[in-house]
Amino acid sequence: MWIDLAAPWQACLEEAWAACLVGSMPIGAVVVDEHGKILSRGRNHRRDDLAEKGEICGNHLAHAEINALLKVADLDKATAHKSALYTTLQPCPLCFSAFYMSGLRDLRYAARDAYGGSDDLLGKTPYFSLKPIHVVPPQDEELERMIAALFIADTLADINYQPGLVVDAERKILPIAVEFGEFLYNEKWLPRMAQTKLTPKAMFENLIYLFNNVFRS
DSSP states (O other), rough: OOGGHHHHHHHHHHHHHHHHTTTTOOOOEEEEEEOOEEEEEEEEOOTTTOOOOOOEEEEETHHHHHHHTTTTTTOOHHHHHOOOOEEEEEEOHHHHHHHHHHHHOOEEEEEEOOOTGGGGGGTSSGGGGGGOOEEEEOHHHHHHHHHHHHHHHHHHHHHTSOHHHHHHHHHOOOOOOHHHHHHHTTTTTTHHHHHHHHHHHHHHHHHHHHIIIITTT
């Protein structure tokens, strides 16, 4: 449930849902300092032009992690090295490379992306072998399932994407989450919930309720 989520994950979901409400991909990210204070937030802006100052929007580079990192680009080295990037979805090549070059050393993601996830770039080249990066993969099965399902539902609705490649890859590691995402897509859950403008908390708890009491019944 929402109350069980750590503050950075709640903030990531808030950003992901804000993206979804304006038609962008439901992905959110935050940068947190060594004391747990949120230093910046970012959300996906690929399909909208409503970015805050310091963010990019309306293009294929406007990813959540990029926007969160841009806002802390002037962090001093000591602070950056002790800060962490939290993101709802395993970073793609663009976002993982940006994280690696940002000076941050700690990466945490809530859900795996079998198609685009690229933290396995670590150690693959001399440059990607230089820095002492700490990666924390998903730790909460329920959170991962809900985020992956949102991602799949959105991907299936994107006519400019190649959903088959993404869905097939994700199904190999998270089959139940993919089935739930397909259920959400078929029920038109995302556009219906966007119209009601649910709070992030209500959205997340509605997802959990649907999974436990409708999808699995």
